[in-house]
Amino acid sequence: MNAFDELARLLGERIGMAIDPRRRASIEARLAGLMADCGYSDSEEFVRRLRSGLDPALMNRTVDAMVTCETLFFRDRAPFEAMRGVVLPKLKETRRDFRNLRIWSAACATGQEPYSIAMVIDDMARDFAGWRVDIVASDISQSALAAARAGVYSQFEVQRGLPTAMLLRYFRKDAAGWRVAEHLQAAIDFRHVNLVSEFGALGCFDVVLCRNVLMYMDVERRRDILRRISAQLAPDGYLMLGATETIVGLTDDFVAAPGFAGLFTHRPQKRGTMRLVANS
Numbered sequence: 001m002n003a004f005d006e007l008a009r010l011l012g013e014r015i016g017m018a019i020d021p022r023r024r025a026s027i028e029a030r031l032a033g034l035m036a037d038c039g040y041s042d043s044e045e046f047v048r049r050l051r052s053g054l055d056p057a058l059m060n061r062t063v064d065a066m067v068t069c070e071t072l073f074f075r076d077r078a079p080f081e082a083m084r085g086v087v088l089p090k091l092k093e094t095r096r097d098f099r100n101l102r103i104w105s106a107a108c109a110t111g112q113e114p115y116s117i118a119m120v121i122d123d124m125a126r127d128f129a130g131w132r133v134d135i136v137a138s139d140i141s142q143s144a145l146a147a148a149r150a151g152v153y154s155q156f157e158v159q160r161g162l163p164t165a166m167l168l169r170y171f172r173k174d175a176a177g178w179r180v181a182e183h184l185q186a187a188i189d190f191r192h193v194n195l196v197s198e199f200g201a202l203g204c205f206d207v208v209l210c211r212n213v214l215m216y217m218d219v220e221r222r223r224d225i226l227r228r229i230s231a232q233l234a235p236d237g238y239l240m241l242g243a244t245e246t247i248v249g250l251t252d253d254f255v256a257a258p259g260f261a262g263l264f265t266h267r268p269q270k271r272g273t274m275r276l277v278a279n280s
């Protein structure tokens, strides 16, 4: 097996990445750049080092270089309209005695998705006065997570999807760029989580966004991750996938919620058989 195939196999095992053969040339180019940056000239030696598990920093750099972190504020708009118009009002009603909500952005990339959620909730602050709302945001990429935690965006990034009123209300410009408001930053618990590994310790959620990440994985991985998300999602909770992603052939646990592409609830038959997992 050559070094590229060996790297592809390793990334498949560790992070579930399925490399589309049509993207081989671009992945090879990324590999060449990464090896040069890390001081390797022999690709077989590079992959052997990765596989040895002795160099976690090299593995992190490789993951950072290979994953696609493309994202934007309020991506696809509809999920955030659904959140404001359907999901949060419904949960406000059903959780009124507990006054507690947990939301997970399961592949948050550089943070635009969880900050978009935080802005929606902040905008509805009056509805949730006295509530505890936890937003957990996770990703496999350490560099994406560092950018998400920092919460500083370029002019180009804030121009993609973020309404001007939101920009002026929740960001301030300094020498580094557009800095997100501290109270939004403080509202998000950023975690390093590999969706391929066990994530039960995160506890139970009312809403899970797992958007535009399963599309880079093979069918078996998608099935496994959706099955485990289903177990962590409240019986009456909501799952959000990317607008072009489907559950067809992957899971019978969910049904599409009418009116919003990418919004799913547990199938009614499934709800009756579910037991909530205790939060940590």
Ligand SMILES: C[S@@+](CC[C@H](N)C(=O)[O-])C[C@H]1O[C@@H](n2cnc3c(N)ncnc32)[C@H](O)[C@@H]1O
Binding pocket: 014, 015, 016, 067, 068, 069, 070, 071, 072, 075, 106, 107, 108, 109, 110, 113, 138, 139, 140, 141, 144, 193, 194, 195, 196, 210, 211, 212, 213, 242
């Ligand atoms: C295209 S971005 C999606 C970002 C955001 N959810 C959105 O829809 O705009 C895909 C993200 O999935 C992350 N990712 C890929 N494999 C992962 C894994 N096994 N576990 C956790 N995150 C992963 C990547 O690091 C990347 O940040």
